[in-house]
Amino acid sequence: MRLLSLQVQDFRNLPAVQLAPSPHATIAVGQNGQGKTNLLEALYFLATLKPLRAGRLSELVRWGASAARVTGRFLLKGAEREISVEVGGGTRQALVDGKKASSLEDYFGGVSVVAFTPDDLEVIKGGPDARRAFLDRAVFNRFPAFLKESREYARALKNRNRLLRDGATVDAAYLDAYDETLARSGARLYARRRALMAELAPRAQ
Template sequence: MAKLLELQLQNFRNLKPYKLTFGPRLNLIVGDNAAGKTSVIEAVWTLSSGRSFRTAKPQHLIQQDTSELTLFARVEQQHQTHAIGLSRSDEKVLIKVDGESIQTQAELASKLPVQLLTPESHRLLEEGPKARRHYLDWGCFHQSQSFINAWRHYQRALKQRNHGLKTKLPKEQIQLWSPQLIETAAEVDRIRQDYVEALTPYLAEFCQALMPELKMIPECHFRTGWPKSAGTFAQALESNFQKDFQQGHTQYGCHRADIKFRFDGQDALIKLSRGQQKLFVCALLLAQASLYEKTANEAVIMLIDDLPAELDAHHRKTLLKLLQALDIQHILTSTDQSLIPLLDAENSKIWQLEKGQFTEILQD
């Protein structure tokens, strides 16, 4: 089980220097708007990925009027404890795992695997396929060791083909990339389809737990990225060649895949109320975390920012109960003080956050 034991913050956003010692289950940080709640979630995310989910400009993370931020975490994984440290100034970033500098983001993510649920996660339903592909591929990446390689080779072949199309090379030359593109697409496609199939029962289970009143089962429809009517990917590439050539890029392929969520044959956005959509997105991420736990035999840490916004009291309670019952560590933020009495004192830790200042709330 991956568990975040401790997080030390220094000069990160508006947060005052503090050491959070987390519990193995539910950790709740409550505070008003602008207290710094999202910043805490962002700090953990930054340690897990090397970057923020809120800004492309890392210097925004450094506290005003200071020159360097540092984050330090102790993580328990497979009965071993690891230390992760990150410091960032305007000029440079330094990331160390167990005292050794590391080079790649993948190394970091494997030390501190997290799953993020924020109010923006709603774009999984609302926006175009990009966010859903990202969701899907997070799962595929962890599900199958060959995914990342297949995906990289696919992208390389696609880039070459697009370059050929753009610079108007002769067809025979552009087609030289087809075998690699087709072969890697088949692999990516197979892993994605398997993943969706494996995920669906988990999703149904979490939907049922969070919304027992919903008498419908979610359906996941995977779309390969080329029309069914076009036949195989090889046939789609061939029949669309002229159009691709005119437009200077490859229209169809794995880079266009999508996954649709339906209830009773209709899109989740149509069939579910706004509050139910929030819970559905939550179910999507919990399903992914649970499946990950099963396949990797390792738990992700769920980071949940501002979750109960827009949920009625009854569903908030159901959700909290479910979170507490799962053997996953959660770091949850909320503006809602009334959640505190709902928590089971044995399995939870709570902090009050005011203008960047933490105070632990001890429960009796």
């Protein structure tokens, strides 16, 4: 995969940037607060649809602007494809070659990014949550079907926890049904994580 061009509009403090990165390495140099990290964040957001730093999507839109847009043209397995993401009015829209993406799998289609920031030290220094989230992002890049499975697990976990919080009023049969879903989707999640760990471990060692 290679990024051929990147276009950023009204993303954070960047009103309009057009960039054709080098096929080798590209280094962004500038004053403090000029927008270097914002530029990397725009690229990260394009490739993951998740903000690198922001809690809320609206933080990504340049102050005073109504929407932000990031577009990238990629060379992927010999073919060019263009993906865009727009943020405005609290929603996010993903586009493939100018048309609304039919699914997230269609949108990502092999585009991937690795970000390393000081916050990534949390993977080592922090709790297991950060490690699981880190691993799950990698698993998703490797096995796109994982997105659906991990959502299923998260939904079952949330519903089951809500039932448990409701305490005495809960019918045990109800809980059993959630246990089963949770166990089934949890086992799939676990197997995916293990498979990726087995692939990574020799290199990490």
